[in-house]
Amino acid sequence: MHIKIGTRGSKLALWQAYYVQNLLQKGGVATEIVIIETKGDKILDRSLSKIGSKGVFTQELEDQLRSGDIDIAVHSAKDLQSHLDDDFELIAFTEREHANDVLVSHNTDLSLGSGESFVVGTSSTRRIAILKHYYPHIKIVDMRGNLQTRFRKLEEGQCDALLLAYAGVHRMEYDESIAEHLLLDEFTPAVGQGSVAIENSVSLSQDKKDTLKKLLNHEQTEICLRTERAFLKRLQGGCSIPVFALAILNHDEITISGGIISLDGQELIRRSESGSTAFPEELGTALADELLEAGADRILKDIKTQNGTL
């Protein structure tokens, strides 16, 4: 069997593709990596919420899945929109890395809670809003680009620290610059953070599908991610909407904690729900419904108006 792996060309994306390649090779599958540039890689001078978040990092990969030029597309699970076209499916989620965010700096004594004011670079609406909510004394500058670009900007002194996913920092071997691991109860991660998702065309051969599932899927991670993604789907949140959720497993029980925050950080709604691992999607959807009833619908509408997408 031969599997063609499609990936973006950033260093983090390549790390993910090699990780997947390695798992497949260990299972005796021949592989080939195909690098594909996406709109999100080309446009670096505008924030993602302005480009329109839907599919900016995925469209070109899906085109090649559809044409059969690649067998699978490898994504950071959190960059994947919650709604896929009927022609595609997510066949596997790799074992999740620690899902938390970290503060990264050359000065590893920095701490958000110290009361000291400093400049943090981030372009994530979720991280910006959460910073404003819990740490209003922190100054924020917009910081886009891949991880290497952001570290260069940090080096140049454009900010004192960056706010990033631990998973990416660890994979790019920047662990030494971690000043602080942030609390999951405050900086609850974006849906899917820390896991790699494998997408394929539904028309891929059953033989390949079975092999991919067996060699790449981590079942506990899959249950958590399906819960989180159902939550995101109900809220219709893309990556430019500050919605967050993290599901964890305890034996056969899922607990998901999630919420939404207004762009200015003023309004934060958070809830959690537990349920059986037999019904992950139902649990995620139920949590979203609970939030919508508690006012998330109004916050969502305000955000979409401000983003110009409504």
Ligand SMILES: NCc1[nH]cc(CCC(=O)O)c1CC(=O)O
């Ligand atoms: N949006 C960019 C992105 N996509 C995935 C990761 C990190 C690794 C991951 O969560 O899989 C990052 C960088 C970041 O948010 O710090």
